[in-house]
Amino acid sequence: MPVRFLRNASELADVSWETPLPVQVANAKPVPTDTLLVATLTVDTTARDLLGSTAAELPTLDNCMQYRKLVWLAHRASNTAINYTIRARATDLAGTPLGSGWQTLASGTFAADPANPNWVRLDIPTTTDGYYDQYRIEVSVASGTVALTSKIVGVR
Amino acid sequence: MSAERITRREMLKRLIVAPVGAAALATLPVREGSAATMQPYYDPYFVAVLWEGRTRCDSLWRSLKGDVVPVLPTVQGTTPYDRLYWTGYALGSAPVNVAMRVWARAVDHNGVPLGNGWRAIGQATIQTPPQRWFRVEIPEGHWDEYRLEVRSATPRLVYSRVIASQGYWKE
Numbered sequence: 001m002p003v004r005f006l007r008n009a010s011e012l013a014d015v016s017w018e019t020p021l022p023v024q025v026a027n028a029k030p031v032p033t034d035t036l037l038v039a040t041l042t043v044d045t046t047a048r049d050l051l052g053s054t055a056a057e058l059p060t061l062d063n064c065m066q067y068r069k070l071v072w073l074a075h076r077a078s079n080t081a082i083n084y085t086i087r088a089r090a091t092d093l094a095g096t097p098l099g100s101g102w103q104t105l106a107s108g109t110f111a112a113d114p115a116n117p118n119w120v121r122l123d124i125p126t127t128t129d130g131y132y133d134q135y136r137i138e139v140s141v142a143s144g145t146v147a148l149t150s151k152i153v154g155v156r
Numbered sequence: 157m158s159a160e161r162i163t164r165r166e167m168l169k170r171l172i173v174a175p176v177g178a179a180a181l182a183t184l185p186v187r188e189g190s191a192a193t194m195q196p197y198y199d200p201y202f203v204a205v206l207w208e209g210r211t212r213c214d215s216l217w218r219s220l221k222g223d224v225v226p227v228l229p230t231v232q233g234t235t236p237y238d239r240l241y242w243t244g245y246a247l248g249s250a251p252v253n254v255a256m257r258v259w260a261r262a263v264d265h266n267g268v269p270l271g272n273g274w275r276a277i278g279q280a281t282i283q284t285p286p287q288r289w290f291r292v293e294i295p296e297g298h299w300d301e302y303r304l305e306v307r308s309a310t311p312r313l314v315y316s317r318v319i320a321s322q323g324y325w326k327e
Contacts, residue, residue, distance in 0.1 A: 018165055073299065117273075118271055121275065155238075
């Protein structure tokens with residue numbers, strides 16, 4: 001039994017190679033970027049990740065293998081220097097890390113900057129490609145506290 | 157212009173590879189797997205026009221849209237874009253001397269900025285002979301919103317376009 005569809009206001013057509021079902025292509029364009037995390041943390045002198053964890057084995061971000069790089073965009077409430085450490089590792093097919101510990105990709109400081117007192121940015125990794133499965137992003141300050149609102153965008 | 161006589165069968169074949177021709181028909185959503193076969197010439201690199209228009213430059217820092225409200229963005233929804241390009245043309249017979257600066261910020265899932273203010277991406281002065289094109293490249297991409305501001309001691313009328321590219325640029 002042929003499958004028919006309404007080709008226009010008054011014409012029925014059989015589905016065939018010459019008259020295929022009209023379709024609207026959905027989700028055809030790959031999404032080149034995804035927002036992976038939006039979080040606010042009160043940064044203090046203890047190194048903790050963007051989710052507030054001090055457990056060194058916990059990842060901040062998981063399932064990141066498809067991303068060539070991560071872009072960390074953040075707003076700090078005051079012009080305070082913030083230290084950061086970026087760590088990454090790979091997992092097996094079950095999602096278990098291949099081993100304990102991390103590879104340190106970068107560590108540094110968002111220095112106090114009169115030109116940009118609040119907004120900071122870091123590309124992860126800074127030069128090469130990423131494609132790691134898990135990342136742990138730790139921050140701390142030398143003294144006092146500062147509120148840090150972060151957004152991490154994964155770029156495919 | 158030349159005409160070509162084709163059969164109805166040939167026309168329908170062409171419609172299959174020309175989605176625009178089928179757009180007026182009733183549509184059904186399909187999954188990506190099928191879509192891949194419908195777009196054999198799909199190009200993964202996209203360029204989008206974010207803004208196009210005319211700006212009256214004067215002694216105030218104005219967004220390309222004309223406003224002087226610092227909290228307002230010039231372009232939004234720019235997260236996917238790797239870099240932006242601002243191409244323009246200033247009217248008038250005098251040499252062009254327009255100061256410009258670029259700001260950026262990120263927003264949360266609701267579109268609310270993560271904090272107040274902007275990140276200063278850069279600033280420069282556009283100096284060209286009269287009636288020449290200029291182009292500014294903004295390489296710091298993936299911010300959600302940008303504000304492009306211009307200022308000129310001599311009032312100028314600038315026609316410009318801001319485009320954005322999603323491509324990955326190996327450098």
